[in-house]
Amino acid sequence: MKKNKTLLNSNFYHKDGDRLIADRIPAIENDIKTFAQDLAEQSRPTKQDSSDLFLPKIQSFYQVLLELVFKGIGAFSVLNQTVNQITAIFEREQKALQKNLHNYNEKARVLRKDLKGLTDISHIIQKWKKWRLVLVALSIGEVAVNFKILLIVTPNQLTALVASLGLCTVLFIIAHSFKDLVNICKTKAQKWSIGVGIILGVLILLYSLNVIRVNYMENSGQLSGEVSEWSFVIINFSMWLAGAIIALLYKPLKSDVAKNVQFKKIKKELKEVESETEKINSRLTEIPKERDQKILDMQNLKYMAMHYQNTIVSHYNSGVALFKSENLFRRMDNVHPKSFSAPIPPLKTYIGQTAPAPQTKKTKSSIKRKK
Numbered sequence: 001m002k003k004n005k006t007l008l009n010s011n012f013y014h015k016d017g018d019r020l021i022a023d024r025i026p027a028i029e030n031d032i033k034t035f036a037q038d039l040a041e042q043s044r045p046t047k048q049d050s051s052d053l054f055l056p057k058i059q060s061f062y063q064v065l066l067e068l069v070f071k072g073i074g075a076f077s078v079l080n081q082t083v084n085q086i087t088a089i090f091e092r093e094q095k096a097l098q099k100n101l102h103n104y105n106e107k108a109r110v111l112r113k114d115l116k117g118l119t120d121i122s123h124i125i126q127k128w129k130k131w132r133l134v135l136v137a138l139s140i141g142e143v144a145v146n147f148k149i150l151l152i153v154t155p156n157q158l159t160a161l162v163a164s165l166g167l168c169t170v171l172f173i174i175a176h177s178f179k180d181l182v183n184i185c186k187t188k189a190q191k192w193s194i195g196v197g198i199i200l201g202v203l204i205l206l207y208s209l210n211v212i213r214v215n216y217m218e219n220s221g222q223l224s225g226e227v228s229e230w231s232f233v234i235i236n237f238s239m240w241l242a243g244a245i246i247a248l249l250y251k252p253l254k255s256d257v258a259k260n261v262q263f264k265k266i267k268k269e270l271k272e273v274e275s276e277t278e279k280i281n282s283r284l285t286e287i288p289k290e291r292d293q294k295i296l297d298m299q300n301l302k303y304m305a306m307h308y309q310n311t312i313v314s315h316y317n318s319g320v321a322l323f324k325s326e327n328l329f330r331r332m333d334n335v336h337p338k339s340f341s342a343p344i345p346p347l348k349t350y351i352g353q354t355a356p357a358p359q360t361k362k363t364k365s366s367i368k369r370k371k
Contacts (some may be wrong), residue, residue, distance in 0.1 A: 001312070002215055010276045011303070013113050013307075014072065014073040014304065014308075015073055016069075016072035017073045017304075017308050020065065020068050020069050020072055020103065021069065021308070021311065021315075023314070024065050024068075024270075025065075025315055028061045028062070028065065028315075028319060029319060029322060030321050031061065031325075032058060032319050032323050032326070033060070033322065033326050034181070035057060035058075035078070035323065036054075036322075036323045036325065036326035036327040036330065037327075037330045038329035039053070039054065039327055040326075040327045040328075040329075040331035040332075041331075043321055043332070044332055045337045045339055046337065047337055047338060048334050048338065049337055049339060050339050051342055051345070052064065053227075053339070054327075054339075055320070055344070055345060058316070058319055058320055059316070059345070060347075061319065062312055062313075062315060062319065062347055063248060063347060063348055064317040065109050065349070066308075066309060066312045066349070066350075069312065070305060070308075070309075070350060073301070073304060073305065073308065074300070074301065074352070075301060075304075075305035075308075076161075076350075076352070078297075078298045078301050078302060078303075078305075079302075079350055080228070080301075081352060083295050083298075083299075083340075085210040085293050086291065086292060086295050087295075087300065088267045090142045090290070090291040092186075093287065094287050096285055096289075097280050097283055098155075100276075100280055101261075101277060101280045101281070101284070104273050104276055104277045104280065106307065108270060108273045108274060108277065109272050111266050111269055111270040111273065113271065114266050115263065115266055116272070118259050118260075118262060118263040118266065119259070120258045120260065120261065120263055120267075121184055121252055121257075122260065122264075124250075124252050124256075125252055125257065125260065127250055128250045128251050131246050131249075131251075132176075132249040132251075134246060135172070135175065135176065135243045135246050135247065136172075138239050138242055138243050139168050139169075139171070139172040140238075141169045141239065142168045142171065142235075142236060142239045142240075143161075143165055144162075144164075144235065144309055145236075145239075146163070146164035146167060146232075146296075147164040147233075148167065155329050157177065159268070162370055167209070167236070170205075171202070171236065171239075171240045172243065174198065174240070174244075175200060175240055175243035175244040175245070175246075175247055176247055176251075177247075178195075178198060178240055178244040178247050178248055179247050179248045179251050180251075180253065180254055181194060181198060182195045182196070182248070183253055184196050197285050199244075202237065202240055205239060205285070206232070206233045206237055207233055207235050207269070209230045209232070210230070210233045211241065213232055217249075223248075236356060258288075265278070302351060305350070306351050306352075307353050309349055309350065311353055312347070312351070313346075313347050313349065316347045317344060320344050324340045328340075331336060
């Protein structure tokens with residue numbers, strides 16, 4: 001339904017309603033005159049004929065016009081509406097929204113409670129990702145160094161490369177997991193024990209591999225004063241230790257990463273809940289305004305419909321009077337039918353005789369005031 005511009009008088013009009021009346025009334029009056037003349041030539045109605053001879057046809061002209069006007073202005077959509085019905089519709093929506101608002105507020109309270117103890121460590125994770133690239137670079141450098149060292153042991157480049165990759169992969173995994181392994185224990189003493197144990201384990205692994213390397217070189221006569229027996233251990237341990245220190249300083253614990261994931265998930269859900277809460281609050285604010293405007297539109301459209309209905313009823317009464325005068329003027333028998341003196345049956349109307357009081361609130365519409 002279009003919103004209506006309302007004024008404190010009965011001069012409501014709608015362009016479609018006015019157009020229909022302006023176009024149809026002259027044509028209807030011409031049809032009534034023709035109808036009256038046709039019956040007059042037949043000396044009808046007779047003195048005793050009832051008004052059923054002519055009134056139904058006249059009524060049909062105006063009844064059709066009334067229905068067309070009501071359709072044109074959209075009046076049929078509000079005929080059965082009342083203020084209580086409209087108010088009840090908005091009250092149901094309001095109650096449903098208030099219930100949803102309560103649920104969302106409770107959910108938001110629980111989510112805020114869940115956020116306690118959780119911290120956003122995204123910046124720490126991002127920093128670790130950068131340092132992890134340094135760790136990878138160290139491992140690649142370690143592969144290159146070990147490849148060159150192992151070429152002394154075996155002339156097969158593929159074997160030396162595979163051995164270098166395998167060793168560096170093991171050392172990378174240990175360095176990458178160093179902080180997690182140390183923090184398995186709860187007490188500081190236990191953590192130191194695990195840390196020292198891992199370092200010793202790496203040294204023992206490198207020392208054992210170095211012993212095999214040196215023995216091979218001695219047996220093959222490749223060992224000379226120019227070849228350092230401990231270069232393999234020193235280089236690999238130094239690069240591993242640098243990686244382990246990077247992991248120890250910058251890598252977040254798995255538990256902290258899990259908490260960060262949970263933090264982001266709850267934060268996102270809380271944001272969605274708050275967004276829905278804001279929408280509901282906004283809608284609750286608009287409901288009274290929309291309800292009042294809906295009531296206003298209904299009342300003003302009924303008032304306008306009443307105006308057009310009264311106009312067409314007036315034309316109907318004038319049309320009946322026109323038929324009588326034209327028929328009496330054209331007939332030759334000078335008979336005055338008794339039905340002409342009988343009360344005129346009312347036109348079927350759709351809205352009561354008491355129209356709603358016009359409102360003064362101005363809203364956009366095609367309803368205007370005649371000038």
